[in-house]
Amino acid sequence: MARIKVWDPFIRLFHWSLVILFAANSLFVDDDSTLHIWVGYAILALVGLRIVWGFVGTPHARFADFPPSLTGGMAQLSEMATRRKHAHAGHSPLGALMIYNLILTLLVISLSGYLMTTNMFWGTEWPEELHEVAVAWAQISVVAHIAAVFFETRRLGVNLARAMVTGYKNM
Secondary structure, three states: OOEEEOOOHHHHHHHHHHHHHHHHHHHHOOOOOHHHHHHHHHHHHHHHHHHHHHHHOOHHHOHHHOOOOHHHHHHHHHHHHOOOOOOOOOOOHHHHHHHHHHHHHHHHHHHHHHHHOOOOOOOOOHHHHHHHHHHHHHHHHHHHHHHHHHHHHHHHOOOHHHHHHHOEEEO
8 A cells, every 4th residue: 555645734724724614604603793704704815825726736736637527527426336446646536526616616605705795785685695505505515525535435445534634645
């Protein structure tokens, strides 16, 4: 079994900070509080930094390492259905699609949340409705992401959660 360095400290700090902040804002912090707004800004800043890191960061953190691919995702689903195993050093094709989904969804949440604080959209319902739908979609995506991590860890024998803590995958 080979021990491969996959996730750099920035990616791990980004991931776990985002977990804590998103969970806090969607489950514990009052939606009408100033704290909710500031946590939202922190999430937006993290996502912005992650986008930059996706172009200049370490090899597995770069978007070029995991381009969005529907055909790759379908191939991975086929691999699962036929019980073939192919562990990926970085993100798998389905994992990549989830990352892009979450980044875009968090941007929609942040933008719609910001619009709700402006005078231009004061009293307008669509930013709040968009915000609520995007938060619900993010929560569904997070549950799917966690389930996929457990499923793929069991299927492939590679502890994906541990890798996001230590930075290394044992493959």
